[in-house]
Amino acid sequence: MTRAAALSAGLSDRIAELAELYRDLHEHPELSFQEQRTAALVAARLTAAGFEVTAGVGGTGVVGVLRNGAGPSVLLRADMDALPVGEADRVPYRSRATAAGPDGIVGPVMHACGHDAHVTALLGAADQLAARRDHWSGTVLAVFQPAEEIGAGARAMLDDGFLDRFPRYDVALGQHITSAPSGHLYARPGVFMAAADSLRVTVFGRGGHGSMPQATVDPIVIAAAIVLRLQTIVSREIAATDVAVVTVGAIRGGSKENVIPAEAELKLNIRTFDADVRRRVLAAVERIVKAEAAAAGAPREPEIAPINDFPLLVNDEDTTRKVVAAFTESFGEDQVHETGRKPGSEDFGCFGTAAGVPSVFWNFGGFDPALYPEGPDLPQRAVAAGTAPGNHSPEFVPTEIEQTLQRATEALLTAAAIWLSPDGG
Numbered sequence: 031m032t033r034a035a036a037l038s039a040g041l042s043d044r045i046a047e048l049a050e051l052y053r054d055l056h057e058h059p060e061l062s063f064q065e066q067r068t069a070a071l072v073a074a075r076l077t078a079a080g081f082e083v084t085a086g087v088g089g090t091g092v093v094g095v096l097r098n099g100a101g102p103s104v105l106l107r108a109d110m111d112a113l114p115v116g117e118a119d120r121v122p123y124r125s126r127a128t129a130a131g132p133d134g135i136v137g138p139v140m141h142a143c144g145h146d147a148h149v150t151a152l153l154g155a156a157d158q159l160a161a162r163r164d165h166w167s168g169t170v171l172a173v174f175q176p177a178e179e180i181g182a183g184a185r186a187m188l189d190d191g192f193l194d195r196f197p198r199y200d201v202a203l204g205q206h207i208t209s210a211p212s213g214h215l216y217a218r219p220g221v222f223m224a225a226a227d228s229l230r231v232t233v234f235g236r237g238g239h240g241s242m243p244q245a246t247v248d249p250i251v252i253a254a255a256i257v258l259r260l261q262t263i264v265s266r267e268i269a270a271t272d273v274a275v276v277t278v279g280a281i282r283g284g285s286k287e288n289v290i291p292a293e294a295e296l297k298l299n300i301r302t303f304d305a306d307v308r309r310r311v312l313a314a315v316e317r318i319v320k321a322e323a324a325a326a327g328a329p330r331e332p333e334i335a336p337i338n339d340f341p342l343l344v345n346d347e348d349t350t351r352k353v354v355a356a357f358t359e360s361f362g363e364d365q366v367h368e369t370g371r372k373p374g375s376e377d378f379g380c381f382g383t384a385a386g387v388p389s390v391f392w393n394f395g396g397f398d399p400a401l402y403p404e405g406p407d408l409p410q411r412a413v414a415a416g417t418a419p420g421n422h423s424p425e426f427v428p429t430e431i432e433q434t435l436q437r438a439t440e441a442l443l444t445a446a447a448i449w450l451s452p453d454g455g
Contacts, residue, residue, distance in 0.1 A: 034360050034447040036165035037158055038440050045432050048154045048439070052431055053123040055146035059112030059139045061129050062177035063186075065090040068110045068149065072174045075153050079160040081172065084195070088186030093196055094172040096159060101168025102449040105199040106442055107378055108145070108152035109178035115142040118424040142426045144207035147396060149174060151205070151438035158443055166450035169197050173381070181226070181338040184380035193385060201349060202382040202389035203445045205438060209420045210395030210409035211402050212430040213437050215357050216369040217392035219350040223343035224275075224301040225308055226375035231256070231319055232333040233283075235326075237292035247327055249294035250283045255322045256296065257281065263314045274311050275301040275373060297337065301373050305342070340375035346388030353390045353445045360444045361437070367407055369393065374421065390445065394438045396428035 031039075060068055072092045073085045081094030090110070114131055116138035117124045127139040156172045177183030210216065233256070235249030257278050268274045276298065283294030298315065302308040316334055323332045357366045372393075382389025395409065401418040402409050412418040419425040428434045 034444040037162050037443040037447050041158055045436050048150050048435050049432050052146055052150040056141050057123045057125055059125050059127055059141045061139055062111040062180045063089045065110045065176050079157050088190045090176040091187045092174040096170045098163050099167040101452045102200040103169040103197050104446045104449050105171045105202040106152055107173040107204040108148035109175045110145055110149055111177050111179050112139050112141045115140040115424055121427050143421045147207045150435055154439035155442040167452045168450045171199055178377055181340040181377050184377040188384050201387055201449055204378040204391045206393050207396045208393040209413045209418050211399035211406045212395050212434045213365055214395040214406045215366050215392055217354050218368050219345050219347035221303055221371055222345045223372045223374055223376050224303050225342040226340040227300045228337035229298045230335045230337050231296040233294045234328055234330045236329055238290050240288035240290055246290045248290050252323055252326045253281055253294040253296055256319055259318045263311055267314055272307050273303050274307055303371055340377055343376045343379040345390050349388040350390045352448055356444050356448055396434040398429045
């Protein structure tokens with residue numbers, strides 16, 4: 031029996047209980063840096079399993095350390111936060127939670143990105159590692175991170191002395207659920223997920239009565255011109271061989287139909303896979319925003335302020351090949367796929383970068399294979415066609431939770447097993 035198989039032995043007996051835990055987490059989501067209930071549950075479970083537990087890391091983060099003799103140290107990470115999304119009525123354990131966001135506005139909350147499955151799988155892996163100590167050697171850091179959705183949680187934990195407070199680790203491993211058939215795993219060496227920059231743009235005009243536009247400078251018209259001009263960055267300033275996405279996700283200005291407001295606000299999101307492309311896109315955004323305001327005679331220059339940013343997520347090539355080989359040996363070639371670069375973003379890579387160690391991040395599927403008629407190699411086409419829910423959708427709830435949790439937990443154990451021996455594998 032391989033070390034991976036030994037660590038996963040008996041897991042099937044835990045799956046029903048893990049599924050109940052998942053449903054509880056799904057029904058009680060919490061926004062970024064508000065994960066108090068989730069953190070308390072995680073800390074209690076880790077303590078019961080025999081981990082050394084530290085709560086409140088980086089705000090609401092939890093770190094569990096399990097030492098088991100000589101050998102490498104492996105970091106396993108799960109994120110805990112949910113999104114300000116109202117959940118569709120598809121399952122009896124759907125979220126009815128509400129919470130106030132950073133702006134003070136109360137709205138619905140949902141685990142629309144599957145972080146509840148991430149937490150559950152890592153807790154399942156922690157239970158297995160604690161129960162199967164005779165089959166591995168080394169140290170495990172189980173990291174439950176807050177605020178991934180706003181790109182701030184990993185940095186907050188690192189800024190809170192993470193590297194000094196906990197054992198040094200030799201590799202960082204993480205995973206994320208995706209819209210794909212349950213049981214299937216997706217990874218790639220090198221660049222895996224995009225860098226992301228979110229910006230708040232405030233355009234200033236001169237307000238007045240809607241009947242006398244000549245006495246005003248209309249910031250809504252300026253904002254509309256900015257939205258249209260921004261679309262030319264990708265279509266006219268980025269080479270066809272490069273990739274970038276520029277999205278205006280929110281625009282707000284005014285409160286009454288016959289009042290021209292004094293200012294308008296836009297929120298932008300930018301995705302890139304290359305540092306030079308990122309610099310060029312950000313510079314173009316600044317140029318266009320300022321130029322459109324100047325062209326309209328705005329009384330003052332617009333303000334451009336960062337909301338959040340995510341670094342490029344890059345998988346170490348050699349380490350990723352080891353993990354993929356272990357997945358293939360354990361689950362079969364038909365279950366393991368090399369995927370393309372993902373335009374979504376993640377802050378998991380901060381842990382490997384800060385420690386100067388390799389990191390590997392992969393995806394696991396969570397849905398009925400029948401939703402993906404073109405097969406597991408092209409799940410994104412089903413999402414684009416609207417036949418399967420994508421991440422951040424109000425319908426993003428795994429349809430086969432037991433099988434999904436089994437594979438996600440096995441994946442963590444299989445990857446960790448590569449290193450968890452006195453000689454490091």
